[in-house]
Amino acid sequence: MNLILISLLTLLIVGALSAIILFFVSKKFEVFEDPRINVVEAALPLANCGACGFPGCRGFANACVKADTLENLICPVGGRPTMEKVAAILGKTAPEVSPLIAVVRCGGTCELRPRSNQYDGVSSCAIAHNLYGGETGCSWGCLGLGDCVVSCKFDAIYINPETLLPEVDEEKCTSCGACVKACPKLIIELRKKGPASHRIFVNCINEDKGAVSKKACSVSCIGCSKCSKECAFDAITIKNNLAYIDSEKCTLCGKCVDVCPTTAIVEINK
Amino acid sequence: MRTFKMGGIHPKENKLSAGKKAEIALIPTQAIIPLGHYLGAPSTALVAKGDLVKVGQMIGQASGFVSANVHSSVSGKVLKIDDYIDASGYKRPAVFIDVDGDEWLETIDRTNEIKRECMLSAAEIIKKIISAGIVGLGGATFPTHIKLLIPDGKKANVLVINGIECEPYLTCDHQLMLEKGEEILVGVSILMKAINVTRAIVGVENNKKDAISNLQKLAKSFSGIEIAPLQIKYPQGSEKQLVEATTGRQIPSGSLPLEVGAVVQNVATAYAVYEAVQKNKPLFERIITITGKSMMQQSNFWVRLGTPLANVVNQAGGIPDDTGKIVAGGPMMGRSLSTLEVAVAKGTAGVLFIPTFESARKKMQNCIRCAKCVTNCPMGLEPYLLMKQSENTMWTEMEINRVMDCIECGCCSFTCPSNRPLLDHIRFGKMTVGKIIRSRKNP
Amino acid sequence: MNKLIISPSPHVHSGDTISKNMRGVLTALMPAYLVGLYFFGLGALIVSLTAVLSCVLFEYLIQRYLFKEPITINDGSAALTGLLLAFNLPSNIPIWMIIIGALVSIGIGKMSFGGLGNNPLNPALVGRVFLLISFPVAMTSWPRPIPLNMNYTDAVTAATPLAALKGQFVEIPKTMDLFLGNMGGSIGEISALALLLGLAFLLIKKIITWHIPISILITVFVFTGILNLVNPELFFKPPMFHLLTGGLMLGSIFMATDYATSPMTTRGMLVYGVGIGIITVVIRIFGVYPEGVSFAILIMNAFTPLINNYIKPKRFGEAKK
Structure with missing residues (x-):
């Protein structure tokens, strides 16, 4: 009985002492935070x-x-x-932002961009990119090894097993830009999501000459500049055999989509 | 017999084409002569579309320090100067020449007579080497003259010549030592003069006994050249391992061989130096091996640079049916090719056809921490750890664990019982860490 | 022609595989196994078969139903764990105990950490030590070595020579008998000769390097030798006795060299070996248990990550001062 009492008391005293010390120390060293x-x-x-x-x-x-x-x-x-x-x-005002979305600018699916060799190294785009141009004749296009998928924290990008190209889930994509940084080929771009997700972009980044890129992939941009001539808003520029649509200037009229001979310009959610 | 101490492996040698006399490859109808180099800036073209060029004429001038001159290997008309897709699938600038006849520059001495006397001074020798566009022919294609220009305050006391050829399958250096032994030794003595040393060691692995005895016989009439037979062990042909094997000196981390007083050159480079200095012949030709287990014939060829590999391979009997992988260079460090429409470059040592059943990698399994990668690493690194750190982007830790010392020899991947792609990850990590270090130096 | 394969170098492989290594170790264990069968007869056969089969079965069940991952029982690592576990058991131990030991070895010692290569402690030793602590009597009453003994659990038992260290009176066999294995003990530990043959095989096949076994043996020899010289009254057993008795040979050659649980660098292996040697001797001479090899190995297993972290290999070109 005595033993229990003594041990209870000791624990109580030690506990109380520690609590007092902790209280004063925390007061003394308190850091003010808003x-x-x-x-x-x-x-x-x-x-x-x-x-x-x-x-x-x-x-x-x-x-x-x-x-x-x-x-x-x-x-x-x-x-x-x-x-x-x-x-x-x-109590401040929020800035105006237009929502962005990650866009994978490569349309070279299995059928449209035939494989000429078979990669057998580590399944990492970064490592494959260092080694060589890729499994197809196009050294610009998607390698399909999924570094973007690994980088995404929101499960918003996945490789479509039929096309072997990454696809972005519009609901889940938060436009954080992790995949843009992860892609060694610089294929992914953050673009304006557009009204009701309606957007137009050039689905290719191949800067080879038209004949070369056409040979490697039937939906590549060949830099023919038909689209830039058609565009009434100066939204399309051609540089290094490649068209680029400025999403700030684009009015989504869709004329470029109709004239593109290789269907490299795509329009989503029309 | 001497060798290097740490690590190393013994892959099957498979020197199938050993002792095959080097045939002369046919001159192609169109030569694609790359202006770019493996390292450094591409050369500037000196010719334009429609120009007529002769064999040996300079068509590209070195631009920048780590660069080399480029010479035409054929005579004919310049078709265009354009990008061509190289072995890696990326674009490189090149000069396309439509071949017409075989007209050489008059200054080139085309006789077979061996000229042993060289009266030039060291500076004149180096000048000739620069103008002949000679680069290290062991594979790294680093411009030779840079190694020969000894910076102030440094002193070389030994020239190490690399006749190791430790890569399995390749026999081009072996064949060169058999056929052009005396020329090589003259080249060695010229190089000795250029860096002002009295001693040279030619390291040859002991699987080339005929080459060793040939060189030893010839070396008696040259002063200061020692032929050193070395134990067979990969990667003895690597600069650091070779210097240790021949001289016993270990090059400190991050330093050049000159730190321990050594200058290293390949035997093929020594031969090219001989031709440039004594025969006025710039570097536009080299010996390459075409081999593979399923090849009908194994061969060595003298090839003009710029010849598409496909032409040479056809002359050697064509691609075997069961080919699963084509490798430019040896199986340990060579590049796998996706097409043979690639021009022979200064650093191309050979083409190897690997049959399908040996081509694909086996399935990767768990690391069982057997430590074979650590004990076999010739640089004393821990590949298993570096791979993990590379996978987890731990670049700082990789630098502390000396990833920059890695010579990418592939001993770790070769030896791993779990088939783990150690070198793939380490190479990527080394590249990333290298970028970080460079950006730290010049932000 | 098929599509050409592209991969980073190297394009050849040594052909070494996990199962080749495991089969190599199993082969190296065979001489000791045969000696065990000879001296302990039927019991040794039953114990070893039970241990191997139950280890393989537990690994299969866990991979199949718990992990739902590819089955890797063919690589031989589970069989190896089973055989090593059997080597550490007396030949008259009841079957149900062996099955518990195998479950602990595979289930707790190996698979709970993620399977082959991820276990921090030697699985066979985890099983053995679990049994030793749970069933001390059954684990320490070893049968007498009788050639081609046909008795299983009812074999005549005797203490091992090591019990002499704890003051028990035991008949100490001649050194030659100790060397050949004619003494009481666990199935696989008795014959130093057979185990050394196994070591030679492992070294020739380059499955292990000499660093761990040799450093353990030398440490034990030197340490007990010093104690013996300092005070021959108290520490009366000569170093040779320590080398040849108990599980030291088995432990140093086959258990301490387990790939996953030993250090990666040769320098680290030496530190690890010396540590095992010292702890073994301390337990044998000053501890309660007559035998300390298993505990010593498990303790140093736990130090392995620390050793890997701090003891780096000798780098090429490291300044020689």
Whole structure:
């Protein structure tokens, strides 16, 4: 009985002492932190993807609280709704952003771009890209080994087993840009999602001469510049045998799509 | 018998084409002469479309320090200067020449007579080597003259000549040592003069006994040249391993052989130096091996640079039916090709046809930590660890674990019982770490 | 012609495989196994077959139904674990205990860490030590060596020579008998000669390097030799006795050299070997158990990641000062 009492008392005293010490130490060394940071952080998607340019969502929240305006501070994952929430918390105004989406600019499916050899190294685009141009005659196009799939934190990109090309899930893509960085061929681009996801882009980045690229892939851009002549808004530029559509200027009229002889220009969700 | 100490492997030698006399390859109807080099900046073209060129005429001038002159290997008319798709599938600039006859520059001495006397000074020798566009013919194609220009404060005291040919299958250096032994030794003595040393060691692996005895017999009439038979072990032909095997000196990490007073050149380079200095013949021809287990005939060829590999292969009997993989160079470090429409370049040592059943890699399994990659690594690295770190993008740790020392010899992948692609990952990691180091130096 | 295959170099492979290595170790174990069969007869056969079969079966079941991954029982690693487990058991141990040992070896020692190559501790030893702690009596009453013994669980038992270290009176066989294996003990540990033959095979086939076994044996020899010289009264057994008795040979040649649980660098292997040697001697002479090889190996297994982290190989061109 005595033994139990003594042990209970000792534990009690030790516990109380520690609690007092902890209390004073925590008071003494307390670091002031703006409580709004926590609130803002809670409003963010908490994916910690780093696409905003800050180290994780907390870093972004911190920056939002400190900044005078929310200009240049955009959470690409949450987009406008999230920024509006953040703006409401902080009493600032949210910047206008148009939603972006990752676009894979290669249309060379198995049938359209025949394989001439078989890669047998590590299944990594980066390593294959270092070794050689790829399994097809086109050294610009998608290697299909899925570095973008690995890099995506949102399961938004996957390789279609029939075409061996990556496809982006429009619902899931948060335009964080991880796949853009992961692709060694620089095929993936963040583009304006467009009204109701309606968008037009050149589905090729091959800068070889027309004849060469046509031989390797039947849907390659051959740089014929029919589209740029057709475009009434100066949205299409031809550089290095390759057309590029500026999504800022493009009005989605769709004329370029009709004139393209190789169907390299695609229109989605018309 | 001497060799290097650390690691190393013994792949099956398979020197099928050993002792086959080097035949003269047919001159192609069109030559594609690359202006680019494996390392450094591409040369600037000196000719334009429609120009007539002769054999040995300079058509590309070195641009920048790590670059070399390029000469025409054929006579004819320049068709175009354009990009061509090289072995890797990427574009490189090249001069396309339609061949017409075989007219050589008059300055080239085409006789077979061997000229032993060389009265030129060191500076004049190096000047001739530069103008002949000679690069290291062991595979790395690093311009030879850079190694010969000893920077102030450094002193070379031995010239090491690489006659190892430790890659399985390849026999081109072997054949050269048999056929052009005396020329090689003259080239060696010219190189000795160029870097002002009195001692040269020619390292030859002991699987080339005929070449060793041939050179030893000839070397008696040259002063200061020692022929060193070395134990058979891959990768003895690597610069660092060769210097250790021949002189016992280990080159410190990140340094050149000159750090320990050695300059390394290949036997084929020594031969090219002989031809350039004594015969005024620039580098536009080399010996290559065409081999493979299923080839009807195994052969060595003298080939003009710029000849499409397909032409040479056809002359050697064509592609065997069961070919699964075509490799330019040896099986340990060579590049696999997707097409034979590739021009022979200065660094092409041979073409190897690997039958289908040996071509594909076996399925990768778990690392069982058997430590064979560590014990076989000739540089004392830990490949299993570097592979893991490369997969997990741990670049800082890779640098600490000395990934930059890796010579990409492939001993780790060769030896792994789980068929793990160690070198694939390490090579990628080394490249990434190299980029990080360079950006740190010049931000 | 098919499509050409493109891959980074090297384009040839040594042809070495996991199963070749495992088969090599199994072959190297055969001499010791034959000696075990000779001296312990039917019991040794039953124990070893049970151990091997149950290890392979447990690995199959776990891979098939728990992991749902490709079955790799053909690589021989489970069979090897089973045989090594049997080597560490007395030949009169009941079958159900062996099955528990095999389950612990494969289930806890190996598969719970992710299978071959990922286990931090030697699976066979995990099983053995589990049995030793759970069933101390059954695990330490070894049958007398009788050539071609046909008794299984009812064999006549005797202590091993090592028990002499703990003050028990045991008849100590002649050194020659110790060397050949004519003594009590676990199935595979008795014959130093047979185990050394196995070592020679492993070295010739380059399955292991000499560093681990030799460093363990030398450490034990030197350490016990010093103790013997310092105080021959207290530490009365000569070093040769320590080398030839108990599981030291088996442990140093086959258990400590297990690929997954030993260090990767030769320098690390030496540190590891010396560590095992010292711990073994300390347990044998000062500890409660007469035999300490299994514990020593398991303890050093646990140190292996640390050794790998801090002991780096000698790099090429490292400054010689």
